[in-house]
Amino acid sequence: MSVLKRIWKFISSMRFAIILLVVLAVTCSIGSLVTQNQSYAWYASRYSERTAALIVALHLDDAFHSLYFILITAFLCLNLTLCNIIRLPGLIKRTGKASGLRERLGIWGAWVTHVGVLLLILGFSLGQMTHKEYAAYGVPGQTMAIGDTGLVMTIDDFRVDLRADDTVEQYTSEITVYDIARSSSGKSATVSVNNPADLFGMRFYQNSTGWAARVTIDKDGQPLQDSIVCAGDYLAVSDKQDLVIYFNAFYPDYVMISGYGPATASGKLNNPGYLYSVYYQGRILGMNVLMEGEVLTIDEYSVHFTEPQSYTLIQIKKDSYTPLAFAGGIIILLGLVLSLYVKPRKNNRLQNDLQTRGDDASS
Amino acid sequence: MLQVENTLFTIAMISYFASMIGYFIYIAAKKEIVFKIAFAIQAFGFVLHTAAIICRGIEAGRLPLTNQYEFATSFAWGLCLLGLVFMLRFRFHVMGAFISPVTFLMIGYAAMQSKEVRELMPALRSNWLGFHVSTAIIAYGAFGVSFVIGIIFLLRDRLKAQGFLDQHIPDKEKLDLIEYRSVALGILFLSFTIITGAIWAERAWGSYWSWDPKETWSLVTWIIYAVYLHLRIRRGYKGKSAAIFAVIGFVCVLFTYVGVNTFLPGVHSYK
Numbered sequence: 001m002s003v004l005k006r007i008w009k010f011i012s013s014m015r016f017a018i019i020l021l022v023v024l025a026v027t028c029s030i031g032s033l034v035t036q037n038q039s040y041a042w043y044a045s046r047y048s049e050r051t052a053a054l055i056v057a058l059h060l061d062d063a064f065h066s067l068y069f070i071l072i073t074a075f076l077c078l079n080l081t082l083c084n085i086i087r088l089p090g091l092i093k094r095t096g097k098a099s100g101l102r103e104r105l106g107i108w109g110a111w112v113t114h115v116g117v118l119l120l121i122l123g124f125s126l127g128q129m130t131h132k133e134y135a136a137y138g139v140p141g142q143t144m145a146i147g148d149t150g151l152v153m154t155i156d157d158f159r160v161d162l163r164a165d166d167t168v169e170q171y172t173s174e175i176t177v178y179d180i181a182r183s184s185s186g187k188s189a190t191v192s193v194n195n196p197a198d199l200f201g202m203r204f205y206q207n208s209t210g211w212a213a214r215v216t217i218d219k220d221g222q223p224l225q226d227s228i229v230c231a232g233d234y235l236a237v238s239d240k241q242d243l244v245i246y247f248n249a250f251y252p253d254y255v256m257i258s259g260y261g262p263a264t265a266s267g268k269l270n271n272p273g274y275l276y277s278v279y280y281q282g283r284i285l286g287m288n289v290l291m292e293g294e295v296l297t298i299d300e301y302s303v304h305f306t307e308p309q310s311y312t313l314i315q316i317k318k319d320s321y322t323p324l325a326f327a328g329g330i331i332i333l334l335g336l337v338l339s340l341y342v343k344p345r346k347n348n349r350l351q352n353d354l355q356t357r358g359d360d361a362s363s
Numbered sequence: 364m365l366q367v368e369n370t371l372f373t374i375a376m377i378s379y380f381a382s383m384i385g386y387f388i389y390i391a392a393k394k395e396i397v398f399k400i401a402f403a404i405q406a407f408g409f410v411l412h413t414a415a416i417i418c419r420g421i422e423a424g425r426l427p428l429t430n431q432y433e434f435a436t437s438f439a440w441g442l443c444l445l446g447l448v449f450m451l452r453f454r455f456h457v458m459g460a461f462i463s464p465v466t467f468l469m470i471g472y473a474a475m476q477s478k479e480v481r482e483l484m485p486a487l488r489s490n491w492l493g494f495h496v497s498t499a500i501i502a503y504g505a506f507g508v509s510f511v512i513g514i515i516f517l518l519r520d521r522l523k524a525q526g527f528l529d530q531h532i533p534d535k536e537k538l539d540l541i542e543y544r545s546v547a548l549g550i551l552f553l554s555f556t557i558i559t560g561a562i563w564a565e566r567a568w569g570s571y572w573s574w575d576p577k578e579t580w581s582l583v584t585w586i587i588y589a590v591y592l593h594l595r596i597r598r599g600y601k602g603k604s605a606a607i608f609a610v611i612g613f614v615c616v617l618f619t620y621v622g623v624n625t626f627l628p629g630v631h632s633y634k
Contacts, residue, residue, distance in 0.1 A: 018593050025586040032579040032627060064574045097407060133569075167482045193485035194567050245417040315569045322571065329558040336554055340547040 012073070012082035021074045027072060030065030077121055080114045087111060102342055109339020116335050120328030121323045131319040132202075139228050141214050141310045147317050150176045151200055156188070158312040160209065166267060171206050173312045191314060209313035211250035213274060214307040220300050230311045236280075237301060242282075244305055245296075248275040252308065254289065262289055272304040364422040364478065367385040371415035372436065376470050378408025379443065383463035393527045398456045403449075405463065409443045412470075414497050416440060425482045429487055429498035435473035437496070438620065441504030442466040447546070453541050457531045469507075472621070473515050493562035496505060498555040503616055505549035506588075510613030512542040518608040539602055542609050543595060550588045557581050576627035580619035587612040 010016055034055055035046075041062065043052035059066035091111055134147040143154040157174040170192050178186040178201045187205065189197035196205045208230050217225040217237060218289045225238050234246040251264040254273025262275055277287040278298060290296055296303040385401025416436060419427040427433045447463035449455065516538045517520075522528040533541070558580070565571035572578060591608040594600040 014593055014597060018590055018597075021586050021590045021593070024581045025590075028579050028583050028586075031574070032576045032623075033584075036574065128495065163482055165482065168485060169482070169486050170488070194489045194563075196566060196569070203569070205566075207569065317569050325571065326558075326562065329554075329561065333551070333554055333558065336551050341553060 002173055007096045011079060012086055013079075014083070014303075016038075017076070017079045020072060020079060024072050024076065027063065027069055028163060030060060033071070034060045034063065036064070037062055041246045069074060073125075077118055080118055084111055084114050084118075092145050093194040106124070109335050109337075109343055110334070111279065112338055113332055113335030116278075116328045116331030116333075118231060119329070120325050120329060123325030123328055127319040127321040127325060130321065131317065134316040135207065135313060136316065137210075137230060137311050137313040139309050142228065146177075149200075149202065149316075150181045151202065151316075152180055153314065153316065154178075154186070155205075155312060156316075158209075158310060160310055162267075171209055172205055173314060175204065175314065177204070178200075202316050203363035205315040205317065208314070210313065211249065211252070212309055213250060213305045215247065216304045216306070217243065217245075218302040218304075221302075224301070228309075228311075240301075242280060243298065243301070244279040246277045246279060247305070248277055250274055251289070254291070256289075269308060272308050274308075276303075276305070364418050365478075368415045368418035368422065369478070371418060372474070375408045375412035375415060376405050376467075376474060378411065379439075379463065379467045379470055382408060382459070383467050386460035387547065390457065390528065394455075398459070401459060401463075402450070404457070404458075405443065409440070409447065412443065413439050414438070419480070425483065426493045426496070428492065428500075429483060430516060431480065432473055432476035432478050434620070435469060435476055437500045439466055439473055440472035440504050441500035442469055442497050442507040443504075445501070445504035445508045445548075446511075449541065449545060453533070453537075455533060455541065455589045456599060457528060458508075458511060458515070461515055462508060465507055465511060480607065486567045489500070489563050489567060491559055492529075494559040495556060495563055498552045498559060499599075502549045502552035502556055503620070505545045506584075506609075506616045509542050509545035509609040510616075512538055512545060512546050513606040513609035513613075516542065517603065517610070535602055537596075538603065540571065542606060546588055546591055546609060546612070550585065550592065553581070553585055553588070557585060576623045580615065580623050584612060584619055587615050607619040 023056065028274065035042075038046075038061060040052050040056055045056050046052075047055070055061050059068070059217050063069055088111070091107060094107050095104050098107065126279070132147075132149070135148065136144045136146055136153050138144055140155050140157050143152060145152050155173060156175045156176055157172075159170075161169040163169050171190040172190060174188065176186040176188045176192055178184070179200050185200045189199055191204050191206045193198045193206045195201050198204075206261055212228050212230040213328075214230045215225075215227055215233075215235050217226065219239070225235070226237055229235050229245075229247045231247050231250045234244050236241040237245070251262055251273040253265040253268055253270040254295045255265045255271075257263050262273065264273075265271075266333075272292045273286070274290045276290055278285040278296075285298070288296075290303075290305050292306070382405035382475070383396060384402045388397075389397040389401055401554055416427055419433070428437055442462065443466045446458070446466060450458050450462075515532060516535060517530055519535060519538065522532060532538070557578075561571040562572070564578075587608060591605055591612060594608060595605045
């Protein structure tokens, strides 16, 4: 047998499939044990310089997108495809000879499962390569562009439904989306956790929430600027762009815990505290907590934080291959039912594996 | 209602312990009547355990399948159910002495968790939760049975010296078949678990697969059992090799459940 034939036989063999599956399981396990997508400095601080270097060198910091992970998956797909192609004529022949629907269907179980796995991997891979994902956040009344989609979203309303014990029952955003290039009329939808909305070919998810506040800046006692800023965002002074006010965090019921730092005693707006920092030309000038009614003075500028309110973060996604991946999943289930439960039984209860051995031999 | 649940749970746990001792005595005393008593105690415990879970569901006003305690007690319930079913279906009485310690350990683990009834965070308020977790309970229970059968398979030759066990443990071919039946049930339900979880994740988080540690370990578990199914149909690998994979598979199940929640936090860390 020539070398090429041997390689071909090995690549299409069940032995190769088993080796690939074991290697895939080991790779996934290692990938799950190492926190993914962190910086070298993060790994070095968590482990050691040597371990961090090893993690980065072996691409364990992004194991599920590494070349070796893609190669293992690609070889598994090749193996499954070849296995199914090679087995197809034998299965067709056996189906012709089979008596009864149960037997006819049952012998296709493993083949159908393999098709399902292939479709699932294909759908997931194509989705990973082609999906578009955006995030938009703001408070009711604000309008924002959604990336490069040509869509614009207005947040009409945002509600946080609380239970009697102050735990959150649901986050709900009312949104209107406009396709500015094609139509002047928008489409409205309600989006809540577990209930995304489909508009203009995109899916809108209620992702998360946070605090925002109105930041007003006066110059020499005259109003200069007025903006809603979300915690985690910054505001550059309009006539002095290298002076930046960064809104670090918000504490609705501010308390200072010794040895820990600023915190909130509850989720209620009992004692609003705004943690801010001021940067000038990229260098930090100061950082502190400003209470409601207090004024931050920087030379001729006076900064106020008021009107704390919840903002909503909407995740917008388009993945055209999700249905393909889910179809793969359904086909896997169908294949498993066929191969494990519909597979023809002979008189002896121990027979089912003899039948499968026949399948194996034919592959 | 929680007090009732607590009482029922405690009696169920004691019953599982008593039945475990009963199964051990059955092997030592070699009396069929002892098996019948142990089995009856286990079945009694199972009924009370079921009632405890129902009470919790009524008290919480939802399916009690959302935190570490609720899943642990349901996991023990699934192990008990599948253990009883397989013992009866295959008339394999000695199995009780092997599955009951696993069940008792799991309900003991549940007893150590916080039993506080908490309201659900918005992401958990989904109809998919019931499908996702209940299929996981059946899958894990079935894998627990396959683990026990795998252990018995691997120990069978050593146990053979004792005449009683030799007569009451099926031959390797039948053990292999029972193990296969449990793995078949488990992998089918695990597939349901993963797929329903993916559908739910897509609706809740906008991504049906994000390599969260729990997702990844569910996949690892699925792969291990897929290897089991493939090994079993290869000449020369059926039997011992497959049994080893059945044991490894359940270790993965336990890590997916306990280990991941403890050591690898992600979106599934609902303690």
